Amino acid sequence: MTEASEHGGATPERFGAPRGRDRTDGRGGAPGAARGRPAPPPSPRVRLVDVAREAGLSKTTVSAALNGTGRLSPEIREKARETARLMGYRPNATARQLRAGRARLIGYVVGELADTPWTFLESPYFARLTGATAATALARGYAVVLLPAGSLQSEWAALPLDAVVVADPVADDRIVEDLLAARIPVFSDRSVEGRPGAHWVDVDADAAVRQALDHFHAQGARRPVLVVPDSTTRFHREVEAAHRAWCAAHGVPERAVRVAEPGNGPVIRAVEAALGTGPERPDALLVVAEASPPLVLEAARRHGYDVPGDLLLVCVSEDETAVHTEPPVTTLSLRPDAVAEAGIAHLVAVLEQGLGETGGAMVPVRLDVRASSVRPV
Amino acid sequence: MTEASEHGGATPERFGAPRGRDRTDGRGGAPGAARGRPAPPPSPRVRLVDVAREAGLSKTTVSAALNGTGRLSPEIREKARETARLMGYRPNATARQLRAGRARLIGYVVGELADTPWTFLESPYFARLTGATAATALARGYAVVLLPAGSLQSEWAALPLDAVVVADPVADDRIVEDLLAARIPVFSDRSVEGRPGAHWVDVDADAAVRQALDHFHAQGARRPVLVVPDSTTRFHREVEAAHRAWCAAHGVPERAVRVAEPGNGPVIRAVEAALGTGPERPDALLVVAEASPPLVLEAARRHGYDVPGDLLLVCVSEDETAVHTEPPVTTLSLRPDAVAEAGIAHLVAVLEQGLGETGGAMVPVRLDVRASSVRPV
DNA sequence: TATTGATGCGGGAACGTTCCCGCACAAGAG
DNA sequence: CTCTTGTGCGGGAACGTTCCCGCATCAATA
Structure with missing residues (x-):
């Protein structure tokens, strides 16, 4: 170095x-061998x-x-x-790869939302995950190629992919089946129920929910409400389960609103539904679906809440704008950087030491407490 | 197909x-050739x-x-x-590539901001540009590999890159010099003054500024203020020039605030400076630096403005949250999808037909008028 | 002085494709 | 029947590396 x-x-x-460009090899080889090509001298x-x-x-x-x-x-x-x-x-990298048998190239599929491909990259979580994956992989000698989820097999089939990372396994895209059929190992940042044969990394849903709800509780909130995506991802299922368990253990009513699809619009509508729900107005809001923190804050205000005066707010988000709102919004980070690191480490282990068929790693979350979830004195 | x-x-x-794995080639070749390897049967x-x-x-x-x-x-x-x-x-894709002489692989460098690598991907503009670049390239048979700007030469040197796209030429990263020295063609989504030998695509700054300011003018605003990044990018320089020309032509005082660095924090502070500036309060704000629309709106409100009552607002942004604010924010799109398409088309032309040394294409912008810039009746 | 062992370097076969030829054979023309 | 032309398929080189060997050379030991 x-x-x-x-x-x-x-x-x-x-x-x-x-x-x-003559290449006269000395051996009295086959006749008519070295014929001078047009030889473009580029x-x-x-x-x-x-x-x-x-x-x-x-x-x-x-x-x-x-x-x-x-x-x-x-x-x-x-x-x-x-x-x-x-x-x-x-x-010549290609010649090396041919000799080595592997191209040290991994595909990165980011899920497609309805028919608006690639909007996922706009989510701060996926943006960070993507960047961290690329950087981590490169540091370990693997390059990451971007694969839109809608890609045809004919497009990626020409690539010497050693493995593929699927960033959003919720979309059970055809591409995953095709990859597995092509004997290309598949890794994912989340595990999905009922999808066998793939490797994954997951985040600690139970710890995440407990951290947030304990924090609310410590601040005196007694009527927390949860907004959670309605997906088959293991993480989201476990979030719901953990929420249920926590509410039962603390003797508070279980309030939750499910969001059918991702995106700011649906999540904001779910937030509004959550804020208007129940006989008593909630005094704390945990948004697990990713949405823009300023928008969530604005929605709360539209509904007459003062944050953090009569509503504590925690958003699961990587969005940097949370720092710049008034008040700044407490966020629960799903640690895309750590997920990427664990995922790539696992991928490299599987690729280079050939580990077991299926397996996973667990990544902890991080609560960044800011003014939006601290009861004013 | x-x-x-x-x-x-x-x-x-x-x-x-x-x-x-025996590979006994019939010829009475060199002695001691085919020795059975350990032969892992994976x-x-x-x-x-x-x-x-x-x-x-x-x-x-x-x-x-x-x-x-x-x-x-x-x-x-x-x-x-x-x-x-x-x-x-x-x-085997690698063998094909070796034969063909090209790997149909292009690198994609996204600029680094200070020492927080990869935050650029979080900007909606770059996120969209990245996605569109990958999709367009793939459709034309080229794969895109992600290259963090801080990457060492030793990391990407092992890749068979046919060309490299640099997403943020403002950061005159060492990587660009190294790439050019390695005779790898460099393409960019912006042209930077004084960087020769590279290909670029640019957006029509003059049309952008005129569209926005004409729109303000038509709505009755007479004291527009501009917030613009202080960069050497040709686009930003031309924005300032166009603004100056427009103000002169329309006989309005020239008000502008420069932002030294990207990111929501600096831009918001510049917005606040712009809103407090001058003897008379401005009645229209054009933010060319990319920032979160809800945050800009909130900043305006903190300063006592009613949007669009006494301040018209247009943000240069691809951020989808602009649609969900109250009022929705008018945005000026720099068309990352079109930029990507034009860029890749140009790249492919250069790579496959070998066009001239330097050149570029021009992409128009698009103004999406929403309530924030329409004077209420 | 022979024998061993270590050291320093080169020959040539892979890696898995594509593509330039050549060869065999059939059919049509003279 | 011979000469050409065309068709259908296969042999083998080449793409640029890496790596397994073998062959020298030379010092050290018997």
């Missing part, structure tokens, strides 16, 4: 005759043999020198490296 | 002896020769049959295809 060799002297000084990229010829060495030696393998004298090693550097040699 | 062959019969029925992926052997044909013939090339009798072609299908054959 010498910084110098990493960045220094990038100017590829041209050396000798940059090979006229960019005769320098290959390993070119470096070898220039340095008066064999390609084996140069390869070993550059990769730090083999038994070579320091002088020869240095000479090969220097020649390669001067000639601006860059190894 | 037969749907049937695309999805149908994906079950790879195992055929004959799935080759015991997944003896079926190759072209396996299909050929099973079908009693040559690999040339099978290849031609599957690719629809060559001179083959219909019967043989069908037989090869059927055998391949039954054996669950999937061509």
